[in-house]
Amino acid sequence: MTPLLTTRDLRKNYGGLRAVDGVDFAIMPGEIRAVIGPNGAGKTTFVSLICGRVPPTSGQIVLDGNDITDLPAHDRVRRGIAYTFQITSVFSALSAYDNVALPVQRTLTGRSKGRLHAGVMSALERTGLADRADTTAGALSYGHQRLLEVAMGLALKPRLLILDEPTQGLSDGEIESFMQLAREIARDATVLLIEHNMQVVMELADRITVMNAGKILAEGTPEQIRANAEVQRAYLGTEA
Structure with missing residues (x-):
């Protein structure tokens, strides 16, 4: 291989x-x-x-x-290649959903709200953050901010x-x-x-x-x- x-x-x-x-x-x-x-x-x-x-x-x-x-x-x-930082680099003023939506948009060739939503929720669900989608990232615990970064990385496929x-x-x-x-x-x-x-x-x-x-x-x-x-x-x- x-x-x-x-x-x-x-x-x-x-x-x-x-x-x-x-x-x-x-x-x-x-x-x-x-x-x-x-x-x-x-x-x-x-x-x-x-x-x-x-x-x-x-x-x-x-x-x-x-x-x-x-x-x-x-x-x-x-x-x-996707990379999550040693020090959290989420957008603290945005919701968890919007943080993940940013990288998902990079993977979409056309504008589709359905595909965008599906991509965001898939990444949040895989990291256990689906129930915190509407929570402002800055209000998440440090551990959940770490997981949000992983979700953002996963969103890039x-x-x-x-x-x-x-x-x-x-x-x-x-x-x-x-x-x-x-x-x-x-x-x-x-x-x-x-x-x-x-x-x-x-x-x-x-x-x-x-x-x-x-x-x-x-x-x-x-x-x-x-x-x-x-x-x-x-x-x-x-x-x-």
């Missing part, structure tokens, strides 16, 4: 700081891949390079065989959905529902998530990429990562 997305010798420097330092990476279609590592490991910078929020210093990003290294973020969205700390602020019950949702999403799309909740990572991910100091320290199944001595020293510690 051909990877959906690959990076080759990908680098991002900020002055003398090598935030991403020569990363070779590949993710397969339908995979749930977790990226973990200590704070400052380069995880968010790495996914920001993939979605086009920041330009690379050097290296290459290939999506489904096409070089997208120089494409702006909005063109990557059109090609199927992505091929690759990148989630940055998606379970932050969620209750235990909401985390369980999120994991079920992620497995459902992976039937139609590929999921790449940055996550600090190791229980979520170990239960949800097909494979795990561990970053440290801008480089990939290790990759493997949850069992392989849990047993990796280097990963234990650099990140997992007593959690391994």
Whole structure:
């Protein structure tokens, strides 16, 4: 099977700081891949390079065989890459419904209120927010704002959905529902998530990429990562 997305010798420097330092990476279609590592490991910078929020210093990003290294973020969205931010970026003055309607409109070729409504409610229902459709986003709890961001990403019908700390602020019950949702999403799309909740990572991910100091320290199944001595020293510690 051909990877959906690959990076080759990908680098991002900020002055003398090598935030991403020569990363070779590949993710397969339908995979749930977790990226973990200590704070400052380069995880968010790495996914920001993939979605086009920041330009690379050097290296290459290939999506489904096409070089997208120089494409702006909005063109990557059109090609199927959706990204939810580590810090919530919903439109707080708009309702949950209207927040999701904005990305749904990008997927519609013509004006159809019926298709728009169906697309919005489908995304809200999948994330458990249908009963909060009319609630102003700013009035939602932080955890529900996180889920609203996921709904906005789903509304784009992505091929690759990148989630940055998606379970932050969620209750235990909401985390369980999120994991079920992620497995459902992976039937139609590929999921790449940055996550600090190791229980979520170990239960949800097909494979795990561990970053440290801008480089990939290790990759493997949850069992392989849990047993990796280097990963234990650099990140997992007593959690391994």
